[in-house]
Amino acid sequence: MQALVAAAKEAGSRGPAPVHLWNPDHCGELDLVIKADGTWLHQGSPIRRPALVKLFSTVLRRDPDGYVLVTPAEKLSITVDDAPFVAVEMASDGEGPDRQIRFRTNVDETVDIGPDHPLRFEQGKAGFRPYARVRADLWALVARSVVYDLVALAEEREGLLGVWSGGQFFAMGEADGAAA
Structure with a gap:
């Protein structure tokens, strides 16, 4: 040790x-x-x-x-137990495809969401759970308090509800059956 x-x-x-x-x-x-x-x-x-x-x-x-x-x-x-990190804070700048979302983790790493650090969304018995890639195959679970901020940025695109960041659209789910 x-x-x-x-x-x-x-x-x-x-x-x-x-x-x-x-x-x-x-x-x-x-x-x-x-x-x-x-x-x-x-x-x-x-x-x-x-x-x-x-x-x-x-x-x-x-x-x-x-x-x-x-x-x-x-x-x-x-x-x-789940993900090794937790996204505890979120900042957002810009709108639509020009938006940049940034998370701060519980270990003070910052992650700019985009092609290299994507979001993924899971629906399971624990409910709607977004994750952000921190590095390699290490992910941060987005804290419930931050999920509300993230969902507030959601917009509809081609029948999907999701968020833009780093020039990429990250779909949360179908617009008529949106999570959260």
Whole structure:
């Protein structure tokens, strides 16, 4: 764990680490859970130091078999209940195809929604759930309070209700059966 903290500190000073370049041996599982509300738990207790959560988030990666914290020397599996991040704030500038939506996550990363950072919308037993890609295959669940702001920007296009950002239209669903 100490090596993981040290590597995260080194990477954290520069933003997310180049985890896609690191392929160490899998060293086992770490008793770390990221809850759906964005709370990080270690051995069942919340990590109360936001700086430590931010550091760990810089070495987080999603592999085909699950989420891992990875350094050049080790890779440890962790549990993620839904998405590893939560979009807790939204800003919007412009209108229609010229609109730019930006989210801030619970680990203070900003994400400009567009072709490289798309939105996706899921409908399930938990209801309407929008997600924003933060990086690689790591997504942020849009917090319920922010969903209302996002839905307020929705417009109809070709029978679909959705939002524009970064020159791309992200469909939420059919206009007559709109979510939220």
